[in-house]
Amino acid sequence: MENTLVRLTISQSELFANWPDAAISRLVKAADAITVEENTVIHRTGEVPTYLYLLATGSMHLIRKMPSGRDFTAGIHLAGEFHGIGPVITRSLHFYTAECREKTVLVRISGELLREMISHDGSLAYSLMGAMVNRHRGALDRYEGAAVLSTRARVATLLNSIYTRSARGGRVSSINLSQEEIATMLGTRRQVVNRVLREMESEGAVQVLYGRIVISDIGKLEKMAEHSE
Incomplete structure (x- = not known):
């Protein structure tokens, strides 16, 4: 059952839209699914990234503590979306604290495995970049909306x-x-x-x-x- 969930979540993610079956199978074999309860913190700002997370169910809030002490909520990830691809690929520290406010099922993929697969086949990066561009476009739309x-x-x-x-x-x-x-x-x-x-x-x-x-x-x-x- 868990392997089926992992396969469906990975194969349906826009991150892996152009990945061949063999590469998908390798991800599925190495990945696992975890269930976290409400108000669970997945990682905090400044921590070293270990996994790429795909949300099978539930949601994830992105929070950052401002100098004033106020929490800034930057966004929310929902079922079918991904989290952590930038920090995992670039090996940069997490910019936000990720917290699941409800019971959530996450599929975890090793960042080390992703980097190794992309380094051996650069074409695998195409869909990853496409998904990141789509997310960036959404952020720009919100920024423009604030002005008009x-x-x-x-x-x-x-x-x-x-x-x-x-x-x-x-x-x-x-x-x-x-x-x-x-x-x-x-x-x-x-x-x-x-x-x-x-x-x-x-x-x-x-x-x-x-x-x-x-x-x-x-x-x-x-x-x-x-x-x-």
């Missing part, structure tokens, strides 16, 4: 993006982000996010609960995300 979109549209865009990614992983419509985390991800204040979310709730797009947001009407949320200032 209203706070309401930015909140709606963030929630819609997480909902869409969750749906691909077969998850329900609940988004495990607090208002404080949404505010830090968007570079605004929690009070502003609270006001926007309450407006969205009154219009039937979302339901605001403690520590999470439930999407009530994805169609309404998508329309809110389309409107700029």
Whole structure:
């Protein structure tokens, strides 16, 4: 059962889209799946990377402590996504603390094995680079949105993006982000996010609960995300 999960998670990851069957089989043989409980820290900022992680189920929050002492939530990885490819390949220290806020199943692939396979066949790096470019493009979209979109549209865009990614992983419509985390991800204040979310709730797009947001009407949320200032 575990080997099947590992194979499916690896073979369906965009990181390995162009990898031949023999290379995939080698990864599957060497990888393992671990189940972690809620609030488990996978690694901390500044630690040496050991594994590439693929999320089979659950989610992972990326957090960094700011000089002010405030936690900055940079993003969230969901089922079907990956974590740690940059630090593993470049052998650089982890920039964020990775924490699973819910029960999560992770497939771990040895960073040493990945580097060895890529060094022997450079073509294996193509899909890895493609996946990293796609992630970078998403970050640029969020940066551009901060300049041209209203706070309401930015909140709606963030929630819609997480909902869409969750749906691909077969998850329900609940988004495990607090208002404080949404505010830090968007570079605004929690009070502003609270006001926007309450407006969205009154219009039937979302339901605001403690520590999470439930999407009530994805169609309404998508329309809110389309409107700029």
